[in-house]
Amino acid sequence: MNKKCANPPCGRPVPKEREHKSDCCCNGCSYAVKKLKQKKTYRSNRKIILKVRKLEKMLADSYRYLEAGVTLTGAHLYNMGFEMGYFTSLTSIDDNIVAKVIGDYAYYIDSNDKLTIWKSNSLL
DSSP: OOOBOSSTTTOOBOOHHHHTTOSSSSHHHHHHHHHHHHHHHHHHHHHHHHHHHHHHHHHHHHHHHHHTTOOOBHHHHHHHTOOTTOOSEEEEETTTEEEEEETTEEEEEOTTOBEEEEEHHHHO
């Protein structure tokens, strides 16, 4: 059973001597397929990185308001276009609050919709 080359423009059958170790008919096609996979991975990672930066900036801007004494709610973040369910990790603060972390900021919205934001150096 001959399989076809994994490089979409090529489509030639893979030689018997390469079947067990490659999905491509030659080294040139293998390199082309590798580059396509790398490009796809880069695009995917870039989208994630840009999303994290955008959400972190929203938290940073809101943090400045909180430091100035302005009371904010979860609706404030929601109106900015913040994705409430998104976080990169979780952290425990004061052993009773589990805050969501994005970049250098952690945030928590309590049952009364009050927003609290911590900066990473103040988490210690």
